[in-house]
Amino acid sequence: MILNLSDYSNETLQHQLVQQIRALILSGDLEEGAQLPSIRGLATEQKVSVITVQRAYEALERHGLIQARRGKGFMVVALEPEERRRLALARFEAELHPQIEQARAEGLSSLELLASVSRLLDGTPA
Amino acid sequence: MILNLSDYSNETLQHQLVQQIRALILSGDLEEGAQLPSIRGLATEQKVSVITVQRAYEALERHGLIQARRGKGFMVVALEPEERRRLALARFEAELHPQIEQARAEGLSSLELLASVSRLLDGTPA
DNA sequence: CCAACTGTACATAATGTATATACTCACCGC
DNA sequence: GCGGTGAGTATATACATTATGTACAGTTGG
Numbered sequence: 001m002i003l004n005l006s007d008y009s010n011e012t013l014q015h016q017l018v019q020q021i022r023a024l025i026l027s028g029d030l031e032e033g034a035q036l037p038s039i040r041g042l043a044t045e046q047k048v049s050v051i052t053v054q055r056a057y058e059a060l061e062r063h064g065l066i067q068a069r070r071g072k073g074f075m076v077v078a079l080e081p082e083e084r085r086r087l088a089l090a091r092f093e094a095e096l097h098p099q100i101e102q103a104r105a106e107g108l109s110s111l112e113l114l115a116s117v118s119r120l121l122d123g124t125p126a
Numbered sequence: 127m128i129l130n131l132s133d134y135s136n137e138t139l140q141h142q143l144v145q146q147i148r149a150l151i152l153s154g155d156l157e158e159g160a161q162l163p164s165i166r167g168l169a170t171e172q173k174v175s176v177i178t179v180q181r182a183y184e185a186l187e188r189h190g191l192i193q194a195r196r197g198k199g200f201m202v203v204a205l206e207p208e209e210r211r212r213l214a215l216a217r218f219e220a221e222l223h224p225q226i227e228q229a230r231a232e233g234l235s236s237l238e239l240l241a242s243v244s245r246l247l248d249g250t251p252a
Numbered sequence: 253c254c255a256a257c258t259g260t261a262c263a264t265a266a267t268g269t270a271t272a273t274a275c276t277c278a279c280c281g282c
Numbered sequence: 283g284c285g286g287t288g289a290g291t292a293t294a295t296a297c298a299t300t301a302t303g304t305a306c307a308g309t310t311g312g
Contacts, residue, residue: 013300026232040257107153164290180292264304281284
C-alpha cells in the first residue's frame with residue numbers, strides 16, 4: 001500500500017495513517033470488499049509499531065469505513081458513491097466550521113474568506 | 127477579560143486561550159498597547175493553572191501579537207489594521223490548506239468544496 | 253491436528269498538557 | 283535606599299496521549 005508517513009509532520013503517525021487510508025477508500029482507489037494489509041504487514045512495511053496501525057484501523061472502523069474479521073483481517077465496507085461523497089463533505093465541513101468561526105472572530109468578513117478559499121482552490125485543477 | 131473556556135472542548139485549555147485572546151487582538155477589541163491581565167490574574171479569573179496561561183501567552187508572543195515585560199506584564203503590540211488582517215488570513219489559509227488537500231484526496235472537486243464553503247458562510251451574516 | 257497468520261490485549265516508555273510551587277526581577281511607597 | 287508586593291520565569295509532579303514491543307486468542311490451510 002502506497003502511503004506517505006512522515007516522522008516530522010505535526011500530525012501523529014496514527015492520524016496520518018487514518019487520513020491517507022480514508023482518502024484511498026473515499027476516493028474509490030480502495031474498492032469495497034478490498035482486503036486491507038494485516039496490522040503486522042502494514043506495520044512492517046511502514047516501519048511503525050503494530051499498535052500504531054491497530055489504533056488507526058480501529059479509528060477507521062469507528063468511522064464506518066472498514067470492518068475487522070478476527071483471523072481474516074480488515075476489509076473495506078460497501079458504500080454507495082453518494083455515501084462516500086457525503087462522508088468526505090461531512091469531514092471537510094466539520095473541520096472548516098470552527099476555522100470560519102475563528103476567522104470571523106478575528107475580524108474577517110465572509111467575502112474575504114470566500115475570496116481566500118477561491119484562491120486556494122484555483123491553485124490546482126478541479 | 128471575557129473568555130469562554132470549556133473543560134469539555136476537543137481543544138486544550140491552552141489552545142482555547144490562545145485562540146480567544148488572538149481573536150480579541152486581531153479584531154481590534156484589544157487595542158495596541160493594551161495591558162493583558164497578569165498570568166496569575168487570568169489564571170485565578172479563569173480557574174486554570176498559572177502555567178496554562180503562561181504557555182498561552184508565550185505562544186501569542188511567538189505569534190508576534192503580545193510582548194512580555196518582566197515586572198510589568200504582557201501588552202498588545204502595535205499592528206497596522208492591514209497587518210492584523212494579513213495575520214488573520216494567514217492563519218485561516220494555513221489551517222484550510224491541508225483540509226482542502228485531504229478533501230481532494232477523498233475525491234471531492236473544487237466546485238463541491240466551493241459550494242460547501244459558500245453554504246457555511248451563508249449561514250451567518252458577513 | 254498443527255503451523256502460520258490474523259486480530260486483540262497488555263506492559264512500558266516518551267511526549268504533551270495541566271497543576272502547584274518556588275525563584276528572580278521590577279515597581280512603588282515609605 | 284529598602285522592603286513589600288506583584289510581575290514573569292523556572293521547576294517538580296501527575297495525568298493523558300502516543301508509540302513500541304510482546305503475549306494471548308481466533309482462523310485458515312496443509
